[in-house]
Amino acid sequence: MSSRDPDVDKRRLVGVHPERVTNVSSTDFPGHYPDEDHSWDLAKFNKTLQVRVQRLSNRSIEFDLVGVDASIANAYRRVMIAEVPTVCIEHVYVWNNTSVIVDEVLAQRIGLVPLNIDPSLVSMKENANDQATDRNTLVFLLKLACERNPHAPKGSTDPDQLYINHELRSSHLVWKPAGEQAEVFAHNPPAPTNPNIVLAKLRPGQVIDMELHAVKGVGKDHAKFSPVATASYRLLPHIKIKKPIPRHLAEKFQSCFSPGVIKIDPKTKAVSVDERNVRKDTVSREVLRYPEFVDCVELSRVRDFFIFNVESEGPYVPERILLEANAVLRDKIARIRKAAIALRDGQDEDVAMANNS
């Protein structure tokens, strides 16, 4: 069934009413409806599953995931936020810092700077205390001294003219290759994705001298490792007009929805829903406030139609984030499966062992 179908299966709809939502839970489980088979069937699933990329920019992607349960969509969302790895600065060694920002605050700010390092080229430390090697750590140097500008125009109050190096920016991070790194990263030298992040402000005589160690990590450990700015989904709105809207109320009806959602025929003033633009609606329920529209319209959302919006902030191009999340998810499944098989094969011992402990 396509999303454009005006009469979507009632079971797929979550009702949106003035003061409550109805029909919230999914019911596609075996035994829920008598004489209906809802057991898992991959062929059936593949038939209903649709994944469509809708919009793609250099920073974000919007795609539809149709025909899956909320638990699957949510698993992808959670993995994109918290378990797709990136490389961030984790250790900061301060040799000198005479700026007004204290060491720990500055270190925290530096940690949050997104780096352009492809995480697949770096291995993760098994343990936080593991020895740093050229495979798991990248080193940056951060050195800046602020001076007075001898050629500053007289009477100027603009710090850009008065001082040299008065702003410590992310572009001041200098990558120091170690071991094989110079070769591995030759095509894309490690640096912050945005060179213009102001990390600290300096005045003449103030100096910053630090060594920064970047490691690979995941968002569940620290939010700085999250590869996305947002990764969210919402359900596709569904609007059903139950009886014709009077001509003189057509415009008022249209203004109850987001722009583009409701079409008015210029000649007949007949009101209809633009099926291609329903996704733009916010389901604000404004239309339900007016007595003249009572029983005219039914608002709902399609339970298995997820509109994902993912904004990349870091090394991944936006279209790659779902693929990385997919790989992480499949890896998790494979590991649990392996452990479950081990449990089945060596069943008696393991079960007994667990019961004793």
Next chain:
Amino acid sequence: MGESLMPKIKLGHEPDLSAATYQIHDESHTIGNALRWMLMKNPKVEFCGYSVPHPSENVINVRIQMYDHLSSLDALISALDNLDNVCNSIEEKYLNSLRAGKYERWEEQS
């Protein structure tokens, strides 16, 4: 890491494993809810539920009870296989959609 991931049957279980609680380490709602859903799609599963007993412990408990004295462990393994198939299908269709290129392209300022 590999060892600690081992699901252990911690709480009570029937001798034939027709009802058991699996404690899975280093997992959360991400896998818990998806696995619960897939297990509930199995008509031989009488009951399936999961919980995160405490937010500071990185552990989930998955309870599975079977009809007809079937093994819950077999149900768990087949549910994991099915979940992997789901991921595979989603990946395939996503890549197809990307390759087809029927989407709006735009430039975003950062």
